[in-house]
Amino acid sequence: MEYVIIMAQSIMGLALLLAFVRVVRGPSLPDRAVALELFSTIVMGLVGVQAIASGVASFLDVAIVIALMGFLASIGFARFLERGGLRDD
Amino acid sequence: MIDLLKAILLLGGALLMLLAAVGIVRLPDLLTRMHATTKAASLGVNLTMLAVALHFSDVGVVARALAIILFVLTTAPIAAHVMGRAGYFVGTRLWSGTVKDELRPNYDPLTHELKSGQEPRQNVERPGRDEAPE
Numbered sequence: 001m002e003y004v005i006i007m008a009q010s011i012m013g014l015a016l017l018l019a020f021v022r023v024v025r026g027p028s029l030p031d032r033a034v035a036l037e038l039f040s041t042i043v044m045g046l047v048g049v050q051a052i053a054s055g056v057a058s059f060l061d062v063a064i065v066i067a068l069m070g071f072l073a074s075i076g077f078a079r080f081l082e083r084g085g086l087r088d089d
Numbered sequence: 090m091i092d093l094l095k096a097i098l099l100l101g102g103a104l105l106m107l108l109a110a111v112g113i114v115r116l117p118d119l120l121t122r123m124h125a126t127t128k129a130a131s132l133g134v135n136l137t138m139l140a141v142a143l144h145f146s147d148v149g150v151v152a153r154a155l156a157i158i159l160f161v162l163t164t165a166p167i168a169a170h171v172m173g174r175a176g177y178f179v180g181t182r183l184w185s186g187t188v189k190d191e192l193r194p195n196y197d198p199l200t201h202e203l204k205s206g207q208e209p210r211q212n213v214e215r216p217g218r219d220e221a222p223e
Contacts, residue, residue, distance in 0.1 A: 001092055004100065008099045011100075015107045018107075028176075030119050030179060034126060037172070038126045041126075041130040041161075042106050045103065045106055048134070052141055057149075061153070063157055064153070067157060067160055074171065077175070
């Protein structure tokens with residue numbers, strides 16, 4: 001089981017690195033916002049793996065809060081884009 | 090048996106997240122990137138939370154894990170829809186191999202007016218949109 005946890009963590013870390021590549025390179029602001037949303041989703045998965053690894057069930061509350069914050073952040077980014085904020089593309 | 094199932098769920102969830110990340114790096118367009126991330130990553134979170142529910146097998150923990158799954162399944166399409174709408178309004182370029190954009194001939198990005206494409210002729214060509222209707 002330890003090997004499985006380490007493998008899952010390393011795969012999710014690699015996924016975080018790839019999403020970070022898109023955050024840096026993304027040609028426009030909506031691309032970066034989508035990559036940040038992917039960030040929050042992957043971090044939720046990492047928190048779930050950490051809950052299994054440490055045996056502390058309270059990590060699920062952290063996952064709930066991260067899900068809420070990611071959803072509200074993407075809604076806020078979308079409102080900001082539609083209202084015509086500054087863009088760099 | 091439970092351990093094997095947990096291992097399969099954890100690795101499947103992690104691989105789905107890796108698939109979403111590869112998709113967001115490799116795909117050429119905002120909409121195709123969203124198509125990769127919003128489905129694969131939310132399914133990865135769901136598999137991981139199922140593994141957590143199997144690992145603890147306690148009523149409160151299972152209820153919280155199912156609540157997370159329900160929340161993700163509810164909010165991921167809403168967030169994707171809102172982001173895609175905002176991206177289209179901002180005017181991000183579509184991929185050069187895009188076959189069909191059905192919104193382009195019928196939609197006016199300045200006034201946010203959407204036509205059905207079946208109006209009678211005088212309604213389409215009415216001059217002076219800014220004038221007050223009589």
